[in-house]
Amino acid sequence: MNVIKVSARSRTAAVAGAVAGVMREANRAEVQAIGAGAVNQGLKAIIIAKGYLAEEGVDIICTPSFVEVEIDGQERTAIRVLVEPRPQ
Amino acid sequence: MNVIKVSARSRTAAVAGAVAGVMREANRAEVQAIGAGAVNQGLKAIIIAKGYLAEEGVDIICTPSFVEVEIDGQERTAIRVLVEPRPQ
Numbered sequence: 001m002n003v004i005k006v007s008a009r010s011r012t013a014a015v016a017g018a019v020a021g022v023m024r025e026a027n028r029a030e031v032q033a034i035g036a037g038a039v040n041q042g043l044k045a046i047i048i049a050k051g052y053l054a055e056e057g058v059d060i061i062c063t064p065s066f067v068e069v070e071i072d073g074q075e076r077t078a079i080r081v082l083v084e085p086r087p088q
Numbered sequence: 089m090n091v092i093k094v095s096a097r098s099r100t101a102a103v104a105g106a107v108a109g110v111m112r113e114a115n116r117a118e119v120q121a122i123g124a125g126a127v128n129q130g131l132k133a134i135i136i137a138k139g140y141l142a143e144e145g146v147d148i149i150c151t152p153s154f155v156e157v158e159i160d161g162q163e164r165t166a167i168r169v170l171v172e173p174r175p176q
Binding site: 008035036037039040043044046047050061062063064065066079081086087088 | 096123124125127128129131132134135138149150151152153154167169174175176
């Protein structure tokens with residue numbers, strides 16, 4: 001649920017808006033990317049979303065992990081970054 | 089201090105070892121990367137280091153940010169990821 005899939009061509013501002021929106025609704029968000037270009041766009045978007053949420057008083061932290069996903073019948077390793085409010 | 093600089097050609101296992109080593113010594117580490125390939129290697133290394141440190145009972149979190157750095161007289165935007173133990 002709420003996994004935001006990012007590609008190398010994703011616009012960082014759009015992804016950042018999605019991350020901030022999901023955080024506001026669900027208090028956690030997951031960003032998933034496969035490949036260097038996508039991982040870079042995803043992380044940049046999280047930094048931008050961190051700025052948006054900081055303005056609302058929410059300080060976020062990230063927990064990255066590898067996940068295996070199947071795409072077109074092929075097993076691929078994605079990076080998934082869990083975004084959460086910083087534990088108090 | 090303790091900024092681990094990662095390039096697109098950095099070996100993830102070597103960077104992961106550095107991150108885990110700095111965490112053990114200083115209880116925080118910073119990983120800096122410029123460009124998609126470097127950011128990808130850095131994040132993969134952090135995930136691997138997270139596994140190493142989890143075996144020692146240390147659960148880590150990440151806080152990414154943009155930082156401006158000067159390289160060969162040129163201003164570049166790097167991504168820096170602060171690694172810390174998860175606040176209890």
